[in-house]
Amino acid sequence: MDDNFGKNLRKLRKKKNLTLLELGNILNISKSALSDYENGKSTPSLTILDHISKFFGKNINELTSENIDTTEGNSELHSYQSSETNANYYDFENKLLQQQISNLEMQIQLIKQLLESKDAHIQALNLQIKLLEEKLKTKY
Numbered sequence: 001m002d003d004n005f006g007k008n009l010r011k012l013r014k015k016k017n018l019t020l021l022e023l024g025n026i027l028n029i030s031k032s033a034l035s036d037y038e039n040g041k042s043t044p045s046l047t048i049l050d051h052i053s054k055f056f057g058k059n060i061n062e063l064t065s066e067n068i069d070t071t072e073g074n075s076e077l078h079s080y081q082s083s084e085t086n087a088n089y090y091d092f093e094n095k096l097l098q099q100q101i102s103n104l105e106m107q108i109q110l111i112k113q114l115l116e117s118k119d120a121h122i123q124a125l126n127l128q129i130k131l132l133e134e135k136l137k138t139k140y
Helices: 003-015 020-027 031-038 046-056 060-064 075-079 083-139
Strands: none
Touching: 003 031, 003 060, 020 031, 020 046, 046 060
8 A cells, every 4th residue: 555545544534633542442443553554654454444444434545546535525425436446355355365265274284284293192102101011011
């Protein structure tokens, strides 16, 4: 995301006469995270970006545009994005979800390998116990 988002976020927040803390409380985002967004130090997740866009009644394209309109219009009109923007948003979200699924599948494989390793270790320990028991029987 470019510098425009942070500048626009600051403009919109100030237009509503909100402090970082007040906006953070409304959106359930920390004051420092909002500050980082405004200063271009970090970028919000899609979920947070969606909350911000809905709160200000602006679509994501508007939030990242060079010259944002800070007038308060019909928030319902602003909350609807063009079908192309929606498609891009959902394509990106779909890619993120696919990546998360892939990561979870990899974690499942690692857990299965760990369990197999533990099972093999338990079998080896059981075998050692049996051998020790046999040694004890033959000694006494």
